[in-house]
Amino acid sequence: MTIDTGLAAxxxxxxxxxxxxxxxxxAHATSETHFAPVRPDAxxxxxxxxxxxxxxxxxxxxxxxxxxxxxxxxxxxxxxxIKGGLTVDFSRMDKxxxxxxxxxxxxxxxxxxxxxxxLALRDTGLFFPVDPGANASLGGMAATRASGTTAVxxxxxxxxxxxxxxxxxxxxxxxAGGAVRKSSAGYDLTALMVGSEGTLGLITELTLRLHxxxxxxxxxxxxxxxxxxxxxAVTDTIQMGVPMARIEFLDAATVRAFNAYAGEDxxxxxxxxxxxxxxxTQVAEQAQTFGEIAADHNGxxxxxxxHPEERxxxxxxxxxxxxxxxxxxxxxxxxxxxxxxPLDRLAEAVDAxxxxxxxxxxxxxxxxxxGDGNFHAILLVKEDADxxxxxxxxxxxxxxxxxxxxxxxxxxxxxIGKLDYMAAEHGAGxxxxxxxxxxxxxxxxxxxxxxxxxxx
Amino acid sequence: MTIDTGLAAxxxxxxxxxxxxxxxxxAHATSETHFAPVRPDAxxxxxxxxxxxxxxxxxxxxxxxxxxxxxxxxxxxxxxxIKGGLTVDFSRMDKxxxxxxxxxxxxxxxxxxxxxxxLALRDTGLFFPVDPGANASLGGMAATRASGTTAVxxxxxxxxxxxxxxxxxxxxxxxAGGAVRKSSAGYDLTALMVGSEGTLGLITELTLRLHxxxxxxxxxxxxxxxxxxxxxAVTDTIQMGVPMARIEFLDAATVRAFNAYAGEDxxxxxxxxxxxxxxxTQVAEQAQTFGEIAADHNGxxxxxxxHPEERxxxxxxxxxxxxxxxxxxxxxxxxxxxxxxPLDRLAEAVDAxxxxxxxxxxxxxxxxxxGDGNFHAILLVKEDADxxxxxxxxxxxxxxxxxxxxxxxxxxxxxIGKLDYMAAEHGAGxxxxxxxxxxxxxxxxxxxxxxxxxxx
Numbered sequence: 001m002t003i004d005t006g007l008a009a010x011x012x013x014x015x016x017x018x019x020x021x022x023x024x025x026x027a028h029a030t031s032e033t034h035f036a037p038v039r040p041d042a043x044x045x046x047x048x049x050x051x052x053x054x055x056x057x058x059x060x061x062x063x064x065x066x067x068x069x070x071x072x073x074x075x076x077x078x079x080x081x082i083k084g085g086l087t088v089d090f091s092r093m094d095k096x097x098x099x100x101x102x103x104x105x106x107x108x109x110x111x112x113x114x115x116x117x118x119l120a121l122r123d124t125g126l127f128f129p130v131d132p133g134a135n136a137s138l139g140g141m142a143a144t145r146a147s148g149t150t151a152v153x154x155x156x157x158x159x160x161x162x163x164x165x166x167x168x169x170x171x172x173x174x175x176a177g178g179a180v181r182k183s184s185a186g187y188d189l190t191a192l193m194v195g196s197e198g199t200l201g202l203i204t205e206l207t208l209r210l211h212x213x214x215x216x217x218x219x220x221x222x223x224x225x226x227x228x229x230x231x232x233a234v235t236d237t238i239q240m241g242v243p244m245a246r247i248e249f250l251d252a253a254t255v256r257a258f259n260a261y262a263g264e265d266x267x268x269x270x271x272x273x274x275x276x277x278x279x280x281t282q283v284a285e286q287a288q289t290f291g292e293i294a295a296d297h298n299g300x301x302x303x304x305x306x307h308p309e310e311r312x313x314x315x316x317x318x319x320x321x322x323x324x325x326x327x328x329x330x331x332x333x334x335x336x337x338x339x340x341x342p343l344d345r346l347a348e349a350v351d352a353x354x355x356x357x358x359x360x361x362x363x364x365x366x367x368x369x370x371g372d373g374n375f376h377a378i379l380l381v382k383e384d385a386d387x388x389x390x391x392x393x394x395x396x397x398x399x400x401x402x403x404x405x406x407x408x409x410x411x412x413x414x415x416i417g418k419l420d421y422m423a424a425e426h427g428a429g430x431x432x433x434x435x436x437x438x439x440x441x442x443x444x445x446x447x448x449x450x451x452x453x454x455x456x
Numbered sequence: 457m458t459i460d461t462g463l464a465a466x467x468x469x470x471x472x473x474x475x476x477x478x479x480x481x482x483a484h485a486t487s488e489t490h491f492a493p494v495r496p497d498a499x500x501x502x503x504x505x506x507x508x509x510x511x512x513x514x515x516x517x518x519x520x521x522x523x524x525x526x527x528x529x530x531x532x533x534x535x536x537x538i539k540g541g542l543t544v545d546f547s548r549m550d551k552x553x554x555x556x557x558x559x560x561x562x563x564x565x566x567x568x569x570x571x572x573x574x575l576a577l578r579d580t581g582l583f584f585p586v587d588p589g590a591n592a593s594l595g596g597m598a599a600t601r602a603s604g605t606t607a608v609x610x611x612x613x614x615x616x617x618x619x620x621x622x623x624x625x626x627x628x629x630x631x632a633g634g635a636v637r638k639s640s641a642g643y644d645l646t647a648l649m650v651g652s653e654g655t656l657g658l659i660t661e662l663t664l665r666l667h668x669x670x671x672x673x674x675x676x677x678x679x680x681x682x683x684x685x686x687x688x689a690v691t692d693t694i695q696m697g698v699p700m701a702r703i704e705f706l707d708a709a710t711v712r713a714f715n716a717y718a719g720e721d722x723x724x725x726x727x728x729x730x731x732x733x734x735x736x737t738q739v740a741e742q743a744q745t746f747g748e749i750a751a752d753h754n755g756x757x758x759x760x761x762x763h764p765e766e767r768x769x770x771x772x773x774x775x776x777x778x779x780x781x782x783x784x785x786x787x788x789x790x791x792x793x794x795x796x797x798p799l800d801r802l803a804e805a806v807d808a809x810x811x812x813x814x815x816x817x818x819x820x821x822x823x824x825x826x827g828d829g830n831f832h833a834i835l836l837v838k839e840d841a842d843x844x845x846x847x848x849x850x851x852x853x854x855x856x857x858x859x860x861x862x863x864x865x866x867x868x869x870x871x872i873g874k875l876d877y878m879a880a881e882h883g884a885g886x887x888x889x890x891x892x893x894x895x896x897x898x899x900x901x902x903x904x905x906x907x908x909x910x911x912x
Contacts, residue, residue, distance in 0.1 A: 101802035102691050125695070142485070156638050159615060174885040179798035181828045182612050183863035184601045184651055185881055186870055186907055187889045191614070195640055195871030212697035235558050239581070241668035282738075316712065342635035344558035370897040408638035414642055415641045425641055427628040433643045439895040440888065451642055 006062030017045040028087045031072040040081035049204040057171025063109045065443030069346030070140025070200040083448045096120040103179040104210045109141020126210040127444030129154035139203045144413040147247040163207035170443035198447040214277030219285045219311035220304035222294040225268045229297040231347040246275040253365035258317045261324035332380040335390040339401035340374035340410025374410030414451045469887040473501040484543045487528040496537035503548045505660040515628025524597025527781030532871030539904045552576045552855035559635040560666045566595020582666040585610035595659045600869040602650030608827030619663035625897035653902040672734030674743045676760035678750040685753040686726045687803040687902025702731040710819035714773045717780035748794040781834045788836040791846040795857035796830035830866030870907045
């Protein structure tokens with residue numbers, strides 16, 4: 001009963017699809033993360049749910065850790081095999097199984113990426129809206145409860161996963177939810193699995209909710225004298241019921257980085273960038289309504305358009321913001337924070353974060369999905385002392401967010417990066433999470449070391 | 457360690473708020489249900505979360521069952537103390553604690569009813585949309601994952617409960633979620649508790665999502681030659697992205713009952729009734745768009761209005777439908793079915809149900825929240841043989857819904873009425889639910905006998 005005997009037992013089933021080659025192990029030793037690389041003992045490439053079930057049952061028998069892998073874009077080290085064992089790479093389970101326009105749902109395999117799904121949906125009039133930036137796998141997005149820029153309108157993976165097929169820690173397969181739009185039949189196992197980061201089961205199929213492709217899209221941009229003005233405009237727009245599809249905040253430091261990157265000359269002050277989805281009339285009305293609200297809050301240089309090329313130009317700063325920030329300090333990498341607070345505390349949280357960063361040894365432009373109260377500081381680090389400073393700043397932001405009734409992670413997840421805050425965030429609730437983990441995975445083989453701590 | 461010793465231990469804490477009087481026990485022996493009355497051993501009226509925690513901790517020590525009670529409007533026997541013990545009546549914990557317009561949330565105690573909440577919100581520009589018909593308590597609505605006519609636009613309690621305070625089976629209190637709009641921090645305990653029917657904990661406080669009061673409301677009604685035409689119009693309207701606030705189906709039998717009840721002369725054929733929320737322009741546009749879609753599906757006599765009195769008149773049939781059906785057979789009571797199916801199977805499911813009812817010994821008009829695929833047959837029964845027939849018909853509907861990928865209960869919950877279908881609906885998932893129940897309530901004191909079976 002070791003990792004090696006487990007892998008040996010799987011070898012006849014998977015043949016060449018069980019890899020122990022160095023390049024394969026290296027490719028699964030790191031993701032978009034600041035954590036040190038750590039290789040799994042092997043990588044499996046299953047092609048069916050039955051194979052996944054056999055893999056997990058075999059690993060359970062041999063007490064071999066099992067870690068799911070989508071596209072390796074997790075930011076908190078979720079998919080790193082920190083206890084060794086087998087990484088299950090879902091890249092060969094990437095099909096769009098069935099689109100159901102009448103139910104506004106689609107069934108996909110977990111390795112299907114959101115861009116591949118939307119390409120497959122292109123001619124159906126439907127689309128899948130959750131957009132975390134990276135072209136992540138849909139299984140990974142469900143496992144981490146991903147969201148991104150469109151959550152303010154369409155919700156996160158919590159709202160958009162209608163059903164799941166999951167292989168449990170003993171190899172049993174369960175189905176939860178499905179194409180039915182609602183149900184009051186028992187505990188919400190779908191919601192329990194979404195965001196469980198592979199610690200309760202491996203997702204082998206998803207039923208996702210689809211939305212109608214908008215007939216028209218408009219984009220808008222507006223500069224504000226202060227961050228407080230910008231946030232007040234966000235709150236007013238939400239309270240007016242204007243159905244924004246996206247509303248993004250960029251601070252003055254981000255604008256300066258973009259100006260340097262793109263040779264632009266935007267005013268170096270906080271900006272909001274918005275997108276509206278609807279009919280031509282609606283998106284025009286909505287943009288104009290926002291323009292009026294912005295004017296009430298000292299907004300300046302408000303512009304909007306529903307022409308595709310002009311829209312792209314208006315949003316160029318948001319699309320290139322992260323890269324512009326990275327390029328602003330060559331040789332640096334980023335530690336990205338992810339707190340989310342109630343909207344009535346957002347201005348205070350951003351202001352405090354900016355003050356902390358300004359008085360620190362490192363730079364950290366801020367941008368965020370402010371319609372949700374979620375913002376990211378892109379903390380730029382080079383030396384070890386910088387990384388220590390980034391951790392100190394991140395820690396201040398998280399503790400302040402928790403004091404405000406917020407969360408350590410709005411969308412990136414717990415993984416190993418946010419584990420130390422879970423006790424403070426959830427109190428006795430975190431013990432309940434550990435109890436559930438022990439019940440569903442008594443030998444702790446599913447992504448061990450993540451999300452919960454089982455020994456005090 | 458008996459029910460009696462437990463109640464004796466609670467007596468000093470609660471004084472007169474622990475009642476064993478016959479009227480009190482009788483008042484908590486039955487709800488809006490066809491199940492035989494069953495009295496609890498006592499009724500407690502706590503006033504604080506701390507009292508609830510002490511009550512549960514004491515009951516845990518004495519192995520005394522604890523059953524939560526809101527307004528007694530559950531339809532599947534959820535709140536009946538079928539194993540005896542203590543009913544915890546939340547009527548003294550009915551406060552609106554704090555409205556937060558900036559966060560679009562409100563904190564309430566579990567005994568607050570949805571009508572009381574909306575009354576308190578009247579001058580805020582906000583409202584709470586979930587509307588199951590009955591003026592239920594919000595704690596009870598969360599515990600049963602209630603929904604109703606507005607779910608097609610605003611979602612169910614799943615989407616509208618942002619956070620909970622819950623007393624667990626050992627008396628510990630946990631908080632999950634809150635005013636923050638999203639989080640990726642661990643297992644979704646809020647969603648796990650919503651719909652758990654008091655079997656995992658007692659809800660002592662809720663944070664609910666609010667929505668802007670619509671500037672204007674329009675209502676519409678349209679008759680259809682066939683049920684299939686009506687359902688096709690529903691599907692098209694959803695796919696067009698028309699944001700209906702309500703869309704209700706009434707079959708010809710319901711219309712006949714209403715005509716007799718109200719002295720009206722509506723055409724005795726299937727009808728759809730709709731409501732739209734938005735600006736004056738939007739609700740006019742939306743009603744007209746629906747009118748065009750209805751015309752494509754042989755809709756007849758389409759009418760709409762945004763004037764309050766005309767709206768009420770147009771919706772009179774829906775508001776009075778249930779009572780009209782009950783009055784159509786004096787001396788009869790109703791067994792109400794509650795299946796929900798994927799939209800692409802809805803016409804087939806309704807058609808089969810109508811055929812079954814037509815060839816049975818009883819009457820059963822059908823109405824439903826067809827935008828969600830959820831419909832109710834109001835099976836009218838008087839004698840025992842009628843009730844047997846109603847159970848046979850309900851059983852046929854449920855099994856057919858499950859075959860179609862639907863659910864035994866779209867919104868009424870499991871309680872004791874739907875327990876026999878859970879194994880078929882969830883397969884191994886139902887065993888997982890039982891595992892979770894055993895973990896969180898090892899002595900099975902919380903609403904025992906409901907939702908899961910712990911002994912095979």
